[in-house]
Amino acid sequence: MGKRKFKPDSRPRHAKQPRSSYTKPLKNEINFRYFVPTCLHCNEPATRAVFRDVAGAITEETRADLLDRHVWACQPCSAYVLCHQHEGQDTWCALGRPADRETRNARLVLHRRIDPFFAAAETSRVRYARRNTVYQLMGSVMGLRNPAEVHIGDMSVDDMRRVHKALDEVRFDNIGFMDVDEVMSAMRVKTLQLLLSGTRQSNRQV
Ligand SMILES: [Zn+2]
Ligand SMILES: [Zn+2]
Structure with a gap:
């Protein structure tokens, strides 16, 4: 089984999220200020992604409950961290620093x-x-x-x-x-x- 290709997020920081099956664009996204977290292991800036896009590349975990969740990820370190939710929707505010499975x-x-x-x-x-x-x-x-x-x-x-x-x-x-x-x-x-x-x-x- 090949690993799924990692799709880094190249959208500008405050661009609206594209409408898709997983979530509505966050109406107030711009009001939720966030900073780019650095990877716990390599200290490099992490990359924005949706869990389903990085799941195969960074973890073998099959977490159906996480597929739509916003994450910040560091592929070389197999690291990610989830984002805060506000009124049931994900912001891009990381819950911490991306980290490996352990x-x-x-x-x-x-x-x-x-x-x-x-x-x-x-x-x-x-x-x-x-x-x-x-x-x-x-x-x-x-x-x-x-x-x-x-x-x-x-x-x-x-x-x-x-x-x-x-x-x-x-x-x-x-x-x-x-x-x-x-x-x-x-x-x-x-x-x-x-x-x-x-x-x-x-x-x-x-
Ligand atoms: Zn890293
Ligand atoms: Zn916590």
């Missing part, structure tokens, strides 16, 4: 580890507080002080290994037995310790 799987695993913790929150206030605290913890591992800058989609396998270790250290998977305040203070202490122990390092280099 990294994408690791991102899913990390999401599966932390997301239920937010979903289980009794109120949106608690959910926000939990999320903020966990992202702060992850930020301390990543060398980012602002939790808003922390995106699992930007992480490498090595970043995530360190994040899991930090989550192990706060016994993240046992927090179901603690009340919210205990979790918060455990995480705050741990975050502080991580910051002080020089675990902090920049991940933003090539």
